[in-house]
Amino acid sequence: MSGVWTAFIENEGWLRLRRHILLSVVPLAIALVIGVALGILSSRLGRAGRFVIGASAFIARMVPTFAVMALVMALRGVGFWPAVVGLVLLGVPTILLNTATGLDEADRHTIDAARGMGYTEGQLLRKIRLPLALPHIAAGLRTAAVLTIATAALAGLIGADGLGVTIDAGFATNQRDVLLAGAIPVTLLALAADLTLLALQYALTPVALRRRTLLTQQRSSS
Amino acid sequence: MPDIRWDWIARHTDDILNATVDHLLLVVISIGAAIAIAIPLAIVVHPTRLGRAVAASLTTAVYTIPSVALFAVLVAFVGIGRTPAIIGLAAYALVVLVRNTLTGLSEVSAPVLDAARGMGMSHGQLLRRVRLPLALPAILTGVRLATVETVAIATIAVFVAGGGLGEIIYTDGISRDLFLTPILAGTVMAVALALALDLILVTLLRMATRWQRAGSGR
Numbered sequence: 001m002s003g004v005w006t007a008f009i010e011n012e013g014w015l016r017l018r019r020h021i022l023l024s025v026v027p028l029a030i031a032l033v034i035g036v037a038l039g040i041l042s043s044r045l046g047r048a049g050r051f052v053i054g055a056s057a058f059i060a061r062m063v064p065t066f067a068v069m070a071l072v073m074a075l076r077g078v079g080f081w082p083a084v085v086g087l088v089l090l091g092v093p094t095i096l097l098n099t100a101t102g103l104d105e106a107d108r109h110t111i112d113a114a115r116g117m118g119y120t121e122g123q124l125l126r127k128i129r130l131p132l133a134l135p136h137i138a139a140g141l142r143t144a145a146v147l148t149i150a151t152a153a154l155a156g157l158i159g160a161d162g163l164g165v166t167i168d169a170g171f172a173t174n175q176r177d178v179l180l181a182g183a184i185p186v187t188l189l190a191l192a193a194d195l196t197l198l199a200l201q202y203a204l205t206p207v208a209l210r211r212r213t214l215l216t217q218q219r220s221s222s
Numbered sequence: 223m224p225d226i227r228w229d230w231i232a233r234h235t236d237d238i239l240n241a242t243v244d245h246l247l248l249v250v251i252s253i254g255a256a257i258a259i260a261i262p263l264a265i266v267v268h269p270t271r272l273g274r275a276v277a278a279s280l281t282t283a284v285y286t287i288p289s290v291a292l293f294a295v296l297v298a299f300v301g302i303g304r305t306p307a308i309i310g311l312a313a314y315a316l317v318v319l320v321r322n323t324l325t326g327l328s329e330v331s332a333p334v335l336d337a338a339r340g341m342g343m344s345h346g347q348l349l350r351r352v353r354l355p356l357a358l359p360a361i362l363t364g365v366r367l368a369t370v371e372t373v374a375i376a377t378i379a380v381f382v383a384g385g386g387l388g389e390i391i392y393t394d395g396i397s398r399d400l401f402l403t404p405i406l407a408g409t410v411m412a413v414a415l416a417l418a419l420d421l422i423l424v425t426l427l428r429m430a431t432r433w434q435r436a437g438s439g440r
Contacts, residue, residue, distance in 0.1 A: 059417075062373065062374060062412070062417065062420075063412075064374040064377040064378075064391075064412050066378060067391050070392075071402070071405055073396075073400050074400040150286075150287070153288050153290045153291060157381060158392075159400075164290065171294070176298040179294040179298055180294070180295065183292075183294040186288045187288060187291050191286050194286050
């Protein structure tokens, strides 16, 4: 194990960890904005619009992120932003689908009651649908965060920065300690993000719904 | 799209097709192995709350391990080649499959189970003739999600010398100064493969749930 620690330090571990975090947080923030916006849009469109957005999200999931990053790099050059583009594309579908599920969560009676009180569609969205959707959005963000941190490691293998560079060096020189010095921190980072966002998801869930929604969300995020 | 070298594709058609077949094999073997582990595992653990919780959290823990990291760790123990690729891909597929099988098994309604018991079915018969058939749609949905995901992740197998379309994307494209044509060709084939497999699975799913639509008149 001390060999792994030495390899971590020798491969600029702390610097690459910081860059890895940056390479994960930036695309996640962008994916959150796009995903929630598209989720709201899809909930306000008719069946056809909803189908188009849902189908696009499904197809987007089929495109290997690794290939997207490579494509953007081939067209625009190696670096931070091409990797971000690939990671945004990875995060959006999960957040989008969870947002759409969450917005549909409010039951008909609640919506009827609000309409009866004279709520406009905009108020309905801001004061009822979105608050009820928050736990779902947090669940989507959580799944997307784990995926993004994990996949950001791939960026390091094809020319961007981050802990993937250490993994790449490990593959290239066939040294187990170097491989693990890249792989273990990425795993710990993903785990830390998962637990932090689970706490956020829990905090955003109304007390009465905690048991139920935490269970159902696991399903919708798969 | 600028600069697509159609002549490169023409000269490498065989390579691209071979890589696609390799990719398909990786996916089919990994999903097959994952199904063979996930369904018995779910059947064994689903009667107890503790068993369900342990199985769900163990498989979710696998999910937080980045695929490249998992492959890297596996290489450290089993060497390079198809083996680490298949183990890694199967481990990921396991997450969705265990979760969906558990959901399917637990969603069989109590009256249905009571009726089956009232007809004198044994525990084994209940499982074979009632629970599993009713869980089939959920299980197949899990297989669908896992397959689409595995086709995408399998492009990374190239880093452990596991073959597949990653060879076209990485070896022919990225490592040759980000040569666009192979990257694009490999990506298109991966998406096409995912779509084709998904179409087959949707058809299976529809066949498996025909009785549901017939019964409820939908």
